[in-house]
Amino acid sequence: PQAIYLSDYRPPAYRVTHTELTFDLDPAATRVKARLHVERHPEREAGEALELDGEQLTLKSIAIDGQPLEEDEYQLTEQGLRVARVPSRFLLDTEVEIAPERNTALEGLYRSGGMFCTQCEAEGFRRITFYPDRPDVMATFSTTVIGDAASLPVLLSNGNPVEKGELPNGRHFVTWEDPHPKPCYLFALVAGDLKKVEDHFTTMSGRDVTLQIWVEEENLGKTDHAMASLKRAMRWDEETYGREYDLDLFMIVAVNDFNMGAMENKGLNIFNSAAVLTHPDTATDAAFQRVEGIVAHEYFHNWSGNRVTCRDWFQLSLKEGFTVFRDQSFSADVNSAPVKRIEDVSFFRTAQFAEDAGPTAHPVRPDHYIEIGNFYTLTIYEKGAEIVRMLRNLVGWEAFRRGSDLYFSRFDGQAVTIEDFVSCMAEASGHNLDQFMLWYSQAGTPEIDAHGEYDYARAEYRLILRQRTPATPGQPDKQALHIPIRLGLVGTKSGRDLALTLDGESLGRDAVIHLREDEQEFVFTDLAEAPVPSLARGFSAPIKLNFPYSREDLAFLLANDSDGFNRWDAGQRLSLLALDDLIAAHRNGVEKVMDGRVIEAFRTLLTGDTDDKAVLAEMLTLPSEAYIAEQQPLVDVDAIHAARQFVKQSLARTLRDEFLAVYQANRDDSPYAPEPDQIAARSLKNVALSYLMSIEDEEGVELAQQQFEAEHNMTDVRHALTLLTHSSRDDLADPALKAFGRKWAHDPLVMDQWFSIQVSRPQADALERVKFLMDHPAFSLTNPNKVRALIGAFAQNRVNFHRLDGEGYKLLADVVIELNRLNPEIAARMITPLTRWARYDETRQELMKAELERIRAEDLSPNVYEVVEKALA
Numbered sequence: 001p002q003a004i005y006l007s008d009y010r011p012p013a014y015r016v017t018h019t020e021l022t023f024d025l026d027p028a029a030t031r032v033k034a035r036l037h038v039e040r041h042p043e044r045e046a047g048e049a050l051e052l053d054g055e056q057l058t059l060k061s062i063a064i065d066g067q068p069l070e071e072d073e074y075q076l077t078e079q080g081l082r083v084a085r086v087p088s089r090f091l092l093d094t095e096v097e098i099a100p101e102r103n104t105a106l107e108g109l110y111r112s113g114g115m116f117c118t119q120c121e122a123e124g125f126r127r128i129t130f131y132p133d134r135p136d137v138m139a140t141f142s143t144t145v146i147g148d149a150a151s152l153p154v155l156l157s158n159g160n161p162v163e164k165g166e167l168p169n170g171r172h173f174v175t176w177e178d179p180h181p182k183p184c185y186l187f188a189l190v191a192g193d194l195k196k197v198e199d200h201f202t203t204m205s206g207r208d209v210t211l212q213i214w215v216e217e218e219n220l221g222k223t224d225h226a227m228a229s230l231k232r233a234m235r236w237d238e239e240t241y242g243r244e245y246d247l248d249l250f251m252i253v254a255v256n257d258f259n260m261g262a263m264e265n266k267g268l269n270i271f272n273s274a275a276v277l278t279h280p281d282t283a284t285d286a287a288f289q290r291v292e293g294i295v296a297h298e299y300f301h302n303w304s305g306n307r308v309t310c311r312d313w314f315q316l317s318l319k320e321g322f323t324v325f326r327d328q329s330f331s332a333d334v335n336s337a338p339v340k341r342i343e344d345v346s347f348f349r350t351a352q353f354a355e356d357a358g359p360t361a362h363p364v365r366p367d368h369y370i371e372i373g374n375f376y377t378l379t380i381y382e383k384g385a386e387i388v389r390m391l392r393n394l395v396g397w398e399a400f401r402r403g404s405d406l407y408f409s410r411f412d413g414q415a416v417t418i419e420d421f422v423s424c425m426a427e428a429s430g431h432n433l434d435q436f437m438l439w440y441s442q443a444g445t446p447e448i449d450a451h452g453e454y455d456y457a458r459a460e461y462r463l464i465l466r467q468r469t470p471a472t473p474g475q476p477d478k479q480a481l482h483i484p485i486r487l488g489l490v491g492t493k494s495g496r497d498l499a500l501t502l503d504g505e506s507l508g509r510d511a512v513i514h515l516r517e518d519e520q521e522f523v524f525t526d527l528a529e530a531p532v533p534s535l536a537r538g539f540s541a542p543i544k545l546n547f548p549y550s551r552e553d554l555a556f557l558l559a560n561d562s563d564g565f566n567r568w569d570a571g572q573r574l575s576l577l578a579l580d581d582l583i584a585a586h587r588n589g590v591e592k593v594m595d596g597r598v599i600e601a602f603r604t605l606l607t608g609d610t611d612d613k614a615v616l617a618e619m620l621t622l623p624s625e626a627y628i629a630e631q632q633p634l635v636d637v638d639a640i641h642a643a644r645q646f647v648k649q650s651l652a653r654t655l656r657d658e659f660l661a662v663y664q665a666n667r668d669d670s671p672y673a674p675e676p677d678q679i680a681a682r683s684l685k686n687v688a689l690s691y692l693m694s695i696e697d698e699e700g701v702e703l704a705q706q707q708f709e710a711e712h713n714m715t716d717v718r719h720a721l722t723l724l725t726h727s728s729r730d731d732l733a734d735p736a737l738k739a740f741g742r743k744w745a746h747d748p749l750v751m752d753q754w755f756s757i758q759v760s761r762p763q764a765d766a767l768e769r770v771k772f773l774m775d776h777p778a779f780s781l782t783n784p785n786k787v788r789a790l791i792g793a794f795a796q797n798r799v800n801f802h803r804l805d806g807e808g809y810k811l812l813a814d815v816v817i818e819l820n821r822l823n824p825e826i827a828a829r830m831i832t833p834l835t836r837w838a839r840y841d842e843t844r845q846e847l848m849k850a851e852l853e854r855i856r857a858e859d860l861s862p863n864v865y866e867v868v869e870k871a872l873a
């Protein structure tokens with residue numbers, strides 16, 4: 001497969017102004033008629049050939065301006081269709097046949113159960129018809145869907161329905177018109193036996209919008225939360241960004257077979273059912289919040305992505321980074337803002353840092369790719385969002401909002417670049433963002449080494465910051481970035497943020513300093529007491545910040561920092577220092593000794609009078625094994641697991657009564673609601689229970705069993721089931737799993753949870769369970785949710801996936817080889833854990849590389865090829 005380069009970008013030779021489609025649906029042989037209104041691009045010369053993308057299409061007819069083409073007037077290749085001679089403006093008619101029932105890749109038009117549905121981003125439309133499948137070709141669409149009236153009573157597409165009617169042979173049709181020009185990746189079609197829940201929204205200008213969520217009948221009771229989330233998101237986007245919805249109808253459809261979370265098709269969002277359906281009995285608090293976030297994300301794309309879209313796929317973060325930033329801000333506003341930030345940053349520092357340090361590391365705007373489907377990554381999405389957050393903080397909210405308004409008005413209906421976005425921010429704020437642009441082109445996580453000194457005599461604090469970005473594939477040398485560091489200096493006597501004076505300028509008590517050079521010194525004057533610096537507050541930049549904090553410093557910040565995020569981070573750093581010692585002790589076979597400072601810090605947290613239970617729950621949560629691994633030069637999975645377990649059990653033994661008291665104080669029998677206060681109490685209670693269960697405390701076990709059996713809500717049930725399943729006692733695990741599996745056998749989304757819980761247990765039988773469960777009737781390799789729930793969850797089970805006999809790696813490779821044939825997009829994603837081989841000991845490295853080689857020997861899809869080649873480079 002060939003790489004595509006950003007530097008090769010040219011506008012298309014021909015553009016399509018209007019697209020008329022007619023689908024005659026049939027599982028084995030769907031006919032697609034397309035009439036394209038084509039014209040030469042003004043920037044391209046006359047006489048160029050027309051090149052259309054097309055894959056797995058059987059061409060039935062082709063005509064230009066009503067004149068059928070002779071066979072020697074066009075050429076068909078594996079990639080598409082070429083017509084050497086065309087006029088400057090013409091109508092192109094084609095008819096193709098496709099086979100949705102054979103489409104297991106879930107790109108283009110495919111079957112999910114009895115439904116037909118589409119997924120066109122990034123390059124799925126070329127599997128539907130011959131077309132310039134690139135985001136800078138924007139057309140209005142008129143789509144007629146014809147299907148069997150009995151089995152496909154509902155026929156949906158983008159825009160508004162304008163005509164419907166009966167046809168011979170029990171068939172019917174609906175015609176949809178979408179007046180907004182869009183790239184074909186936003187095209188959507190759904191046909192099936194679906195039921196709808198309907199609501200209304202009055203926009204800020206007083207227009208009525210009909211909101212519909214379409215689901216299979218049995219899921220009608222699971223849409224309330226998504227609908228409420230949608231209305232909240234619509235209002236938030238009006239109030240926060242001044243963005244109003246622009247059609248009379250907004251539809252969401254839930255689909256069981258879906259490669260990602262959801263898709264923002266114009267007026268017809270298609271959702272993975274896991275990202276839309278909730279019910280207190282079947283979905284956890286985390287799932288409720290995830291649904292809210294994804295519904296908002298897709299809705300926000302209507303402006304950041306649809307009205308203003310990407311010129312080419314290298315600009316993907318233009319829409320994804322901005323939209324993730326918008327959905328994160330929305331979730332922070334409607335839930336607990338500090339917890340949202342802690343959750344987002346924990347995830348980012350674990351998963352994006354690992355990506356940025358591995359063989360598939362790439363800039364937020366990559367400069368080449370083989371398969372764009374491989375670039376829907378944490379770097380594009382989450383690091384892209386962090387860059388937008390930095391921009392917001394650099395220019396301030398008012399200027400950022402002016403920049404956003406300018407961007408949407410200047411580029412409405414256009415396909416643009418990241419420069420276009422950033423230049424609006426520069427124009428609206430008057431800031432020079434030239435150096436800042438490097439964040440988009442330079443891969444890797446910058447490391448900042450910081451140290452500071454307090455001079456009593458001068459009452460000064462000298463802070464020295466040094467930045468360095470490690471080499472990443474294809475980028476050996478890095479330049480200095482513009483890094484905003486938000487900080488405070490916390491007085492060691494007062495415990496308060498000190499007034500900051502820098503170069504004679506008074507900055508308040510919480511300020512942003514700008515690191516632009518490789519090394520910079522900042523001297524804060526007029527400080528009457530020695531400070532402990534609180535650096536990169538709120539994770540003000542996506543960096544690794546090293547400061548030689550003593551454990552006393554960290555305990556001090558944990559108790560005194562005015563920034564909630566950094567207070568939490570100080571606790572994490574303190575635990576990490578203790579864990580480091582214990583990992584070393586485990587490796588050296590030395591007796592493990594628990595750090596008393598961690599115990600005292602936890603005691604203070606548990607017995608203190610904090611009123612923010614959600615943050616407290618986060619503070620009582622130890623860094624995950626994956627995050628601990630991220631901090632180690634070489635990952636020793638067993639030592640990390642043993643050390644974390646030791647800390648958890650030591651805390652549980654010493655503070656058993658305190659954990660028990662927290663558990664009891666946060667029980668709540670009132671009816672379930674996914675509200676911040678309830679969620680906070682549940683998470684605090686469940687953190688306490690997990691400590692008690694870590695020592696298999698008799699009362700803790702009883703409480704876990706009671707909580708499981710009470711069946712009050714899925715958050716509590718799932719947590720209890722996880723604790724019972726992950727305990728050392730099969731007499732606790734097996735009956736609970738059996739009861740749960742029997743009760744929920746009919747519900748695919750709950751069965752996904754059942755799969756994940758058992759294959760993530762630390763006990764040695766996890767791998768055998770995976771193999772056994774792959775034959776379970778509820779499992780299917782063609783359903784991405786099942787693959788993620790079973791195989792994906794197992795690959796996160798660190799001790800078992802990394803078994804020294806290599807069986808975990810082998811199992812994953814076997815699955816990847818199968819998926820390479822069935823669903824390349826998912827196959828490529830599943831390889832990720834194997835690509836991280838360089839982080840492990842030699843034995844594991846060899847075993848992982850051998851599996852990558854075994855995959856490489858197959859006849860590979862471009863998706864898998866690209867990832868494996870990078871991993872073995």
Ligand code: HT7
Pocket residue numbers: 119121122258259260261262263264297298301320376
């Ligand atoms: N813009 C979408 C990205 C996407 C996708 C969604 C579903 C299936 C396959 C997909 N490929 C790319 C989703 C989003 O970011 O909102």
Ligand code: ZN
Pocket residue numbers: 297301319320323
């Ligand atoms: Zn998105």
